[in-house]
Amino acid sequence: xxxxxxxxxxxxxxxxxxxxxxxxxxxxxxxxxxxxxxxxxxxxxxxxxxxxxxxxxxxxxxxxxxxxxxxxxxxxxxxxxxxxxxxxxxxxxxxxxxxxxxxxxxxxxxxxxxxxxxxxxxxxxxxxxxxxxxxxxxxxxxxxxxxxxxxxxxxxxxxxxxxxxxxxxxxxxxxxxxxxxxxxxxxxxxxxxxxxxxxxxxxxxxxxxxxxxxxxxxxxxxxxxxxxxxxxxxxxxxxxxxxxxxxxxxxxxxxxxxxxxxxxxxxxxxxxxxxxxxxxxxxxxxxxxxxxxxxxxxxxxxxxxxxxxxxxxxxxxxxxxxxxxxxxxxxxxxxxxxxxxxxxxxxxxxxxxxxxxxxxxxxxxxxxxxxxxxxxxxxxxxxxxxxxxxxxxxxxxxxxxxxxxxxxxxxxxxxxxxxxxxxxxxxxxxxxxxxxxxxxxxxxxxxxxxxxxxxxxxxxxxxxxxxxxxxxxxxxxxxxxxxxxxxxxxxx
Amino acid sequence: xxxxxxxxxxxxxxxxxxxxxxxxxxxxxxxxxxxxxxxxxxxxxxxxxxxxxxxxxxxxxxxxxxxxxxxxxxxxxxxxxxxxxxxxxxxxxxxxxxx
Numbered sequence: 001x002x003x004x005x006x007x008x009x010x011x012x013x014x015x016x017x018x019x020x021x022x023x024x025x026x027x028x029x030x031x032x033x034x035x036x037x038x039x040x041x042x043x044x045x046x047x048x049x050x051x052x053x054x055x056x057x058x059x060x061x062x063x064x065x066x067x068x069x070x071x072x073x074x075x076x077x078x079x080x081x082x083x084x085x086x087x088x089x090x091x092x093x094x095x096x097x098x099x100x101x102x103x104x105x106x107x108x109x110x111x112x113x114x115x116x117x118x119x120x121x122x123x124x125x126x127x128x129x130x131x132x133x134x135x136x137x138x139x140x141x142x143x144x145x146x147x148x149x150x151x152x153x154x155x156x157x158x159x160x161x162x163x164x165x166x167x168x169x170x171x172x173x174x175x176x177x178x179x180x181x182x183x184x185x186x187x188x189x190x191x192x193x194x195x196x197x198x199x200x201x202x203x204x205x206x207x208x209x210x211x212x213x214x215x216x217x218x219x220x221x222x223x224x225x226x227x228x229x230x231x232x233x234x235x236x237x238x239x240x241x242x243x244x245x246x247x248x249x250x251x252x253x254x255x256x257x258x259x260x261x262x263x264x265x266x267x268x269x270x271x272x273x274x275x276x277x278x279x280x281x282x283x284x285x286x287x288x289x290x291x292x293x294x295x296x297x298x299x300x301x302x303x304x305x306x307x308x309x310x311x312x313x314x315x316x317x318x319x320x321x322x323x324x325x326x327x328x329x330x331x332x333x334x335x336x337x338x339x340x341x342x343x344x345x346x347x348x349x350x351x352x353x354x355x356x357x358x359x360x361x362x363x364x365x366x367x368x369x370x371x372x373x374x375x376x377x378x379x380x381x382x383x384x385x386x387x388x389x390x391x392x393x394x395x396x397x398x399x400x401x402x403x404x405x406x407x408x409x410x411x412x413x414x415x416x417x418x419x420x421x422x423x424x425x426x427x428x429x430x431x432x433x434x435x436x437x438x439x440x441x442x443x444x445x446x447x448x449x450x451x452x453x454x455x456x457x458x459x460x461x462x463x464x465x466x467x468x469x470x471x472x473x474x475x476x477x478x479x480x481x482x483x484x485x486x487x488x489x490x491x492x
Numbered sequence: 493x494x495x496x497x498x499x500x501x502x503x504x505x506x507x508x509x510x511x512x513x514x515x516x517x518x519x520x521x522x523x524x525x526x527x528x529x530x531x532x533x534x535x536x537x538x539x540x541x542x543x544x545x546x547x548x549x550x551x552x553x554x555x556x557x558x559x560x561x562x563x564x565x566x567x568x569x570x571x572x573x574x575x576x577x578x579x580x581x582x583x584x585x586x587x588x589x590x591x
Contacts, residue, residue, distance in 0.1 A: 103569040196549045210548050239555040240548070308532045319509060326510065328582050333575035339587035344512035356511055361525055363509040364500060373536060374529075379545030381535045386546060418524060419531060435549020460550065 005166035023074030073116030078168035096350025106203025123158030150408035153183030178428025185403035185453025196435030197242035200235030257472035258292030263396035319362030
């Protein structure tokens with residue numbers, strides 16, 4: 001058998017049940033891959049050596065006793081370090097949470113544990129998930145496994161990189177403006193943001209509460225469905241958690257693209273999109289049409305304003321959420337004569353430049369006299385975007401666009417210019433404002449050998465048609481490339 | 493396009509946000525915020541008089557749950573993360589002046 005670190009979750013599950021491999025073997029395989037790649041890529045902040053071994057042994061004992069908790073039992077999974085894990089350091093890649101050992105597990109993490117998944121460790125991110133390159137980490141950047149001179153995307157860059165290179169078989173990320181889909185695209189794997197409310201946010205350290213959503217990162221659409229099924233569902237601990245039934249995916253997953261109406265978003269097809277990326281996406285749309293889809297090109301003029309609205313709404317919510325990091329209950333504290341001086345010193349030292357910038361921006365946008373002009377207006381524009389998409393979904397079943405306007409860009413390329421970094425999220429931001437699901441599927445490589453992703457979007461609770469269309473794209477693309485580092489020879 | 497208030501009183505904003513900044517940092521962040529706000533303020537020209545604001549993507553109101561006693565976090569485990577504590581309390585510097 002090939003290296004178990006290169007198995008999909010589905011194949012590893014079959015191998016476990018056939019007795020060809022143990023959970024312990026899988027864990028050792030991904031750890032071997034991590035030890036070969038971490039010094040170069042830095043996907044992980046913390047590896048849970050003892051905890052993972054114990055869970056793997058529990059899983060093997062369960063298999064031996066004929067107990068089966070489903071497709072994730074014994075599977076090594078990585079978790080983004082903005083989800084709290086009881087007793088395991090959780091930093092959000094920020095100095096302000098250095099050394100923090102949470103007293104509880106996030107609901108999504110608890111659900112993975114209940115399924116028997118083996119939590120390998122916590123992955124690197126842009127500090128508090130604010131960024132599109134995983135360069136804004138207080139503990140150093142993560143690098144792209146396809147080319148270490150490039151960014152892996154962000155903010156879930158560590159989770160995406162770990163799955164791409166095989167130091168985990170799947171991972172959890174979080175997506176506030178594209179933070180699952182964009183790094184998945186730049187790393188040549190699958191990343192999915194569920195409908196707002198389908199996955200509990202309890203224990204996800206909040207960035208922008210009306211936009212944040214946890215979702216799966218995997219090498220195949222099928223594996224992403226497996227992770228989605230494990231973490232989705234109502235949670236009384238999250239007041240915004242959806243109370244209805246989770247959409248059923250499997251019955252229609254393999255139904256193909258034939259008979260589906262596919263809309264191409266005009267505003268995300270030309271200007272601002274790298275020509276090579278635009279061409280690859282257009283070619284895939286042609287193939288979808290050839291496979292039986294009805295294709296329609298649609299104009300969604302409000303897309304242009306979504307980015308502006310987002311960069312007022314997200315910082316506003318961030319400035320409120322991050323008020324809790326004040327040196328009182330957790331994290332390091334800097335001395336001050338008064339409580340206000342202590343807080344100002346602690347926060348100045350604890351937050352990096354991008355987080356500070358967004359806190360200041362949000363504080364300004366919410367301050368007296370400016371609230372209506374900025375935050376109020378942004379919320380009205382949010383309604384305009386929602387109406388545009390509602391009209392589109394009267395004509396089509398799914399929408400498609402590039403996931404990212406470009407492939408992986410060089411490390412350091414956009415750090416000096418916040419606005420150019422923000423433009424990385426052009427195509428992904430609308431679905432967060434809408435609360436609707438989206439997925440990125442790899443469809444090819446550019447001339448530099450870097451992956452290109454196609455984004456599929458669907459209406460709220462439209463996960464069944466979303467995954468169905470994504471699986472059709474995946475089979476048409478036949479993308480079976482892996483980064484050179486994902487092999488013992490490549491990493492040597 | 494209407495004029496944009498990019499003359500930000502950054503010292504006031506920093507104080508409201510409880511972030512201590514040096515004069516040099518204030519100048520740098522002030523300039524960056526001006527550029528970002530100039531871009532964001534493009535939406536101020538959009539006709540939104542008749543458009544209601546959306547605060548939340550899904551139309552959900554009043555998430556009720558049963559009023560039942562359940563486990564809470566262990567106090568010692570929570571306090572173990574505090575930078576300073578005194579008995580069962582978080583300890584902070586004085587925030588009221590003596591009269």
